[in-house]
Amino acid sequence: MRFILLLFVCCICVVACDKNPQAKAALHQNHIRHQEDTIGFAQYSWQMDSIISRMDDADKLPNSETYKAVICPHDDYGYAGGLYYKTLSGIKAKTIILVGVAHRARNFDLQDRIIFGSYDSWQSPDGIIPVSSLRDKLLPKLNKKTYVVHDSMMQLEHSLEAITPFLKRKNPALEIIPMLVPYNTFQNMQLFSDDIGSGIAALMKEENLIYGKDIAVVISNDAIHYGSEGWGSGNLAPFGTDSSGTAQARQKDLDIVKETLQGELTTKRVQKFNEITIMADDYKSYKWTWCGRYSTPFGLLLANRIEQLTGASNKDGKLPHLTGTFIDWRSSIHNTHIKVDDLRMGHTAQADSTHWVAYIGMSYQ
Template structure:
């Protein structure tokens, strides 16, 4: 849901990596800077105000820390309480992030996991360190299954939406950012398997426990619905009157119940792909979840990690940009990057394992 995002991308990409500490005989330290200063908080003051206005104290439906979650990544004004309601239960110091690569086609990226080469990502409370686990993972992966592309990470907004909340709850958080571009269902399964093998070896060697020491956060907005201001696309499969929108939301709950909550299996992950990817061309939508690649790869990875013992998935929240209670941050130098109408709305899934 980013019709204004291009306003920020060109300037941001030109500046990416230029924030550095350097001098004679010193190493350059690269920092990935935010590209969205409208939808997301970028300063400590903004984030403190955001958290003061959200209602997030109600605990998720589990006493244990999440091992894996699926989170939305739209404007804070729209997603509102759903962000902290879900992410407050991430307790580990290291988080592996799976994000959407919205503009991968512009860089010719597909079939490979996309890592970055930044040392830090900018957060509202200071820079967030990229964990050394990133390099360990890449050293264990088949080179045919990953690439390093700072330009892709620099222009992508999905992961940066999560950083302020993760950092709010844990100032010592470290991240491993991974973007997932176009992949066939078969390729996603293999990529998840290979990534899981690498992570399994690292967690065993470092004696890391999922939930306590390390966790996985997958980000995806759910359906992008309607026929207004989606470029040339018409996503109003049921129409965008009240009845049509109700049918669309019912379809959303069907997908979540059949694929993403309860006991996770290979078959249910594959079913998610059959809901979201066109039967004729897996690069095209059948049902427009932008995380149609990040969710399967992230979940296959979690499923195949040795000793993870993945709990049943629980639906913490689901809403949309027209049904959710909006929180006004316009006096906080924040706002929205797209409209929210009956003919242009986005779904917000929040699921924890």
């Protein structure tokens, strides 16, 4: 459903540019990545004002902690807005490494690489967000087999533009280093996270940047996609769609979080997450339907590698590891929705027992 609605919006944008050559030329001249989803996400500052004002007060409590990394949702603000705000409350850094999903990587036959863009800046409700100069310093340090620059994929992907407005609202001086993770084997994710993590750690040393204070990692992910309707030809409800089936799906998500994402972050635990969510004989197929089945393990491996290369060793001489703390689990049918229909916004998919999406918030320090 999200794909159909966004495709319609894209078509309108393309027609508008074709009828206005000056607008099209300006876009390319400034090389700005424009917003793709104007339905589920805010595109104007006044919309962000209203979304934030309508959130539960408990989601807006001040946070004195400083996170080095988080896992954050990317679904419609009407469904998940409060958890965005709560999860990102501990992100204090100016420069954010954004690790996103590549939902439509198949369209471009993209796999076995990490995707970067060449955009200079990104559009947001509160103004332009510059891409950090660190990106262009990072790429020459990387193995050529690690990455590909693909602006078309970066433009069509919504999983990072969902998060940037909240980060921009928190820090007007925000700069970003966006990357997307398409189909990848776990072995590739290990190799690529080590390569990129080493490059980032080297830049941090050169630029005198402190992990958490100056630079942090934000991983985009939505948890279980569940139900018997609205998923194309597939039935994504292995436990059924009654209250018992919904409860079982929720419990499995919570078990995954506890077993693989909470506590000391180790390669073994991240690999277990990979084994739970991806088919052993086909790394391009879901086993448990988290759309962040690649962004989450890669992002965690990357965040942990940066910690190992920039943090102090333990007393026993072992490399440091990040520690994951559970913030919350919510879903489009388990939590109260934020009213958006009077804000020229809406929902990109239904939310009921036959079609729902879950979200988690995790912090790492």
